[in-house]
Amino acid sequence: MITLNHYLVLSAILFTIGTAGVFLRRNIITVLLSIEIMLNAVNLTFVAAGRQFAAVDGQIIVFFVMTVAAAEAAVGLALVIALFRHRESLNPDAFTSLKW
Amino acid sequence: MALETILFYVLGTLAVGSSLLVIGQRNPVYSVMLLIASFAALAGIYVLLDAPFTAVTQIIVYAGAIMVLFLFVVMLLNVGQEDAAEYDRSHPFNRPFVRRFGALLGIVFVAELAWAVWHVSTRQPAAIAAAAPGSVSSVREIGRVLFTDYAFPFEATSLLILVALVGAVVLARQDAE
Numbered sequence: 001m002i003t004l005n006h007y008l009v010l011s012a013i014l015f016t017i018g019t020a021g022v023f024l025r026r027n028i029i030t031v032l033l034s035i036e037i038m039l040n041a042v043n044l045t046f047v048a049a050g051r052q053f054a055a056v057d058g059q060i061i062v063f064f065v066m067t068v069a070a071a072e073a074a075v076g077l078a079l080v081i082a083l084f085r086h087r088e089s090l091n092p093d094a095f096t097s098l099k100w
Numbered sequence: 101m102a103l104e105t106i107l108f109y110v111l112g113t114l115a116v117g118s119s120l121l122v123i124g125q126r127n128p129v130y131s132v133m134l135l136i137a138s139f140a141a142l143a144g145i146y147v148l149l150d151a152p153f154t155a156v157t158q159i160i161v162y163a164g165a166i167m168v169l170f171l172f173v174v175m176l177l178n179v180g181q182e183d184a185a186e187y188d189r190s191h192p193f194n195r196p197f198v199r200r201f202g203a204l205l206g207i208v209f210v211a212e213l214a215w216a217v218w219h220v221s222t223r224q225p226a227a228i229a230a231a232a233p234g235s236v237s238s239v240r241e242i243g244r245v246l247f248t249d250y251a252f253p254f255e256a257t258s259l260l261i262l263v264a265l266v267g268a269v270v271l272a273r274q275d276a277e
Binding site: 001002005006007008009010012013014015016017018019020021023024025027029030032033034036037040043044047048050051056057059060062063064066067068069070071072073074075077078079080081082084090 | 104105108112115116119120122123125126128131132135138139142145146148149150151153154157158161162165166169170173174176177179202206209210213214216217218238241242245246250253257260261263264265267268269271272
């Protein structure tokens, strides 16, 4: 029998993988992909909780999260292209102009 | 019931395994491909959760649109491997104290998530359990709630998309001079 806890544990594992990816990778595109993994882990929590409480609100919030993810990917990738034009690199450590 | 258990473990292992490989890859093209596999497995899990609309949206929007956008940018920029060597040696994260502190923070994060999951209440309220089982999975019901109770957030979303569209065009534009 698969309970809500199983889905929550799977979601926690996926979220931890995404967090680790954000901190470990040295490629700004992979960092954006890790953020997508984290968003998907949260989506899984919403759908599982929505089924548990017999409400469609969980799936509707997932719909909004997907919209925000699409907007985030479009703006984020435009930023990546602009940064690559200036530095010829995708390493986040190459972009330190705002650091003091 | 047994089928649900088997499918959950197969799809969950697939999702976790391909997500781990996403952050273990040095080649971003493989990372994007593996993330599509992870999203497909998650779509299967949404079907197990009586959410076919979300599963189809996951495939069409995530795997079909967002990931293709990522793949497009990866191939446009054409940087195969990440250039780690010249930055990593002098990076402040590589000091021993900082690394130990980071590992400690990671362990605390996992412990916190595990604590929260174990203490969540799983008892199902009787009234909710007695509700019509098909009501959550019905696309008609999702559409009705989305365009009545959530009409304002839905319209705000369209504004968000418009702003993202204009922002992406402005950011990625070549300078005229």
